[in-house]
Amino acid sequence: MGTATVSPSLDEKTSVQSKDVTIPPGSIVSARLYIPKAAVGSPQKLPVLVYFHGGGFIIETAWSPTYHNYLNALVAEANIIAISVEYRRAPEHPLPTAYDDSWTALKWVASHSAGNGHEEWLNSHANLKKVFMSGDSAGANIVHNMGIRLGQENLDGIEFPGVVMVHPFFWGEEPLPLETTDPEKTSLIRDLWRVAYPTTAGCDDPLMNPAADPRLSGLGVNRVLICVAEKDVLRQRGWYYEEALRESGWSGAVEVMEAPGEDHVFHLFNPGCDNAVKMMKRLVSFMNEDE
Structure with missing residues (x-):
């Protein structure tokens, strides 16, 4: 939907190389x-990040300059390989298409576990025992729902030690304490969800309200980092997700990082601000921690 795009390239500022692929080759998912340029030709195996962009399941793209610049910076800082998934978007492709495309991407990553997959960067340079997922807004919603699916279906040869959910796009039928009841804001969220998923039962659909999902205790990752922003209308849902995870009986470790004075996806629009720099450093350390 009218989003500017940029081509893959060798980024001079970060020395990160990028390229576009279809997954699997010849499919409709891309x-x-x-990868850091220095890693090409090196025997070192790097952690992998599978990233899902935001945009309410309706706008934005993995090819946008916003996400291209962000991932160049993150890959350089963390010394990782990143895979930014171009899932199909509503309204032309309503949910659950984005979830299905994202699962296809994870299965494609797992297909490289024996070192003989279609993508040489993953065969030669990826540590598939350290695969992380991250996303912002609707992308964070996808991360959660992929985690639920990982708890139900095993992907052989690949391990997901942790996920990062940035300003997750969650909601519910009943407002939380301190959550806005401004009808203009709440109706926008409800309308976005309905456009993205016309056949949904509403905002208590477990895909949108994880606390309503009886499978939550089976989330298939060991660590979760949730990033929230003080002025974000979705802030309370991030904190509520942490509470729901703890109360579900899930056995992993969960942490919330809040950015004071900031609004939704501030780090993409102002990556040089102090809070964005702090968040970047925390993401980098999260992906390089030993469990």
Whole structure:
């Protein structure tokens, strides 16, 4: 929907190389891969990040300059390989298409576990015992729902030690304490969800309200980092997700990082601000921690 795009390239500022692939080859799902230039030709195996962009399931793209620049910076800082998934969007492709495309991407990553997959960067340079997922807004919603699916279906040869959900796009039929009841804001969220998923039962659909999902205790990752922003209308839902995870009986570790004075996806629009720099450093350390 009218989003500007940029081509893959060798980024001079970060020395990160990128390229576009279809996953699997010849399919309708695609992605942009990123790798530090210095890693090409090196025997070192790097952690992998599978990234899902935001945009309410309706706008934005993995090819946009916003996400291209962000992932160049993140890959350089963390010394990782990143796979930014270009899932199909509503309204032309309503949910659950984005979830299905995202699962296809994860299965494609797992297909490289024996070192003989279609993508040489993953065969030669990826540590598939350290695959992380992250996303912002609707992308964070996808991360959660992929985590639920990982708890139900095993992907052989690949391990997901942790996920990062940035300003997750969650909601519910009943407002939470301190959550806005401004009808203009709440109706926008409800309308976006309905456009993205016309056949949904509403905002208590477990895909949108994880606390309503009886499968939550089976989330298939060990660590979760949730990033929230003080002025974001979705802030309370991030905190509520942490509470719901703890109360579900899930056995992993969950942490919330809040950015004071900031609004939704501030780090994409102002990546040089202090809070964005702090968040970047926390993401980098999260992906390089030993469990």
